[in-house]
Amino acid sequence: MSLSRRNVGKTRTRDVGRGIPDATIARLPVYVRVLKTMSDDGVTTVSSEDLAASCGVSPAKLRKDLSHLGSYGTRGVGYDVAFLAYHVSRELGLTKPWGVVIIGVGNLGQALVSYRGFATRGFEVVGLVDAHPDVVGTSISVGGGELTVTSLDDLARLVARTGAQIGVISTPAEAAQRVADSLVAAGIRSILNFAPVVLCVPDGVEVRKVDLAVELQILAFHEQRRGEKPLPEVMHA
Amino acid sequence: MSLSRRNVGKTRTRDVGRGIPDATIARLPVYVRVLKTMSDDGVTTVSSEDLAASCGVSPAKLRKDLSHLGSYGTRGVGYDVAFLAYHVSRELGLTKPWGVVIIGVGNLGQALVSYRGFATRGFEVVGLVDAHPDVVGTSISVGGGELTVTSLDDLARLVARTGAQIGVISTPAEAAQRVADSLVAAGIRSILNFAPVVLCVPDGVEVRKVDLAVELQILAFHEQRRGEKPLPEVMHA
């Protein structure tokens, strides 16, 4: 048994479709956004060099990323903007809209609700959930319509009714794990977490986190290093 | 030809202090947060296994990360929680408070202002800037005191007066590049960008971005893939 894991050695040139590197996937959304912008501006064709510059990556990296999806370019010419935008969007699963449930309608949650970027990228807020009695039951305008904030107890029903696939956690840190458990129990397998805690979820559930404090601390690290380097003499003990 | 690179070959075991991998730096804030929590809970000592579990990483990765900072553990015992928390914080530059300026006091900007996580992690909002006449001049309570929203024209003076080192951009996408230029001109070299655009900045300026739509699209990709691959056939032995 256990002989040779799948894909024994060799070059494996043809992995198109399956096995796109995570690093590539993380960049695809940027490519899509820039391509859509270019398309709106009337640009019909673009070279890897120009597109890469607009996306803030190297041309080689861009071409390698795109080569994982297939050959959508034309040698000697470049890429058809609309054509490429469609295929990258398709690869990301943006051809159909995704339903999003937001848990925790506080400062951040309300900012998220009013975020126009959801609708324009194919994400629709289909549910709002909170635990505070003052918030539950209130109506909030989101996108074109109105949504009534429901209680956490109704989460499973809400998910079943709306077919939501993505849950966004914007509750205080203390409640985040409990909320995550509820989301998983309700059938959600994709979670975006804004609370500064490490969530535990079963295998098969994907969690991504956005942690403002972490980003600031990384900036602080570099800022600090910059300050201490230029000085040849360090008066520190 | 490829010779004469600085730092040619050899193991260079002693790179403590300089040359901490980026991937490690990105994890240090999580370690600090978990360690602080443990410390508050009265935990005095922790093994790499337990700490790693709480941080959502593997014990080996945790130990390698910490080994880049120095030897702060005790073999056969583990790490002193408070001692380690101090040294990791120190490495990140969290011993002194950092001044933050927020540009764009709209939905998101106001949520950021009311974010308690700033102060508790050693970041202080020292300035608010907006362009809209209705917002400029208004006072907003942040942390302990009040801050008056100033105009973008006063940014350089604001930065000089407050000594702010970090700029947060929460303006619409169209304005983000212009704001970034202003921040750089004002002397800011660390920027956190919430607008969905790729910023161009001179060398020496560090930009980190938080893009909600990108995160959602990455989730959508995995969600889609999960749905389309219910395994048509499984080799059974």
Added chain:
DNA sequence: AGGTGCTTGCGCACGAAGTCACAAACTTAA
């Protein structure tokens, strides 16, 4: 048709990051 000038797609090599496994170093027990 054939030549010329671009640009893509990709093999290959290199470097960064992650995993494994174990000797070194410490505590505790006797």
Added chain:
DNA sequence: TTAAGTTTGTGACTTCGTGCGCAAGCACCT
């Protein structure tokens, strides 16, 4: 003090991601 048990710190190895360079392929011109 010695031995047994525990856990760190780290070299060696594996995997992943990036950058280089160029042959293949397309458009355009003569």
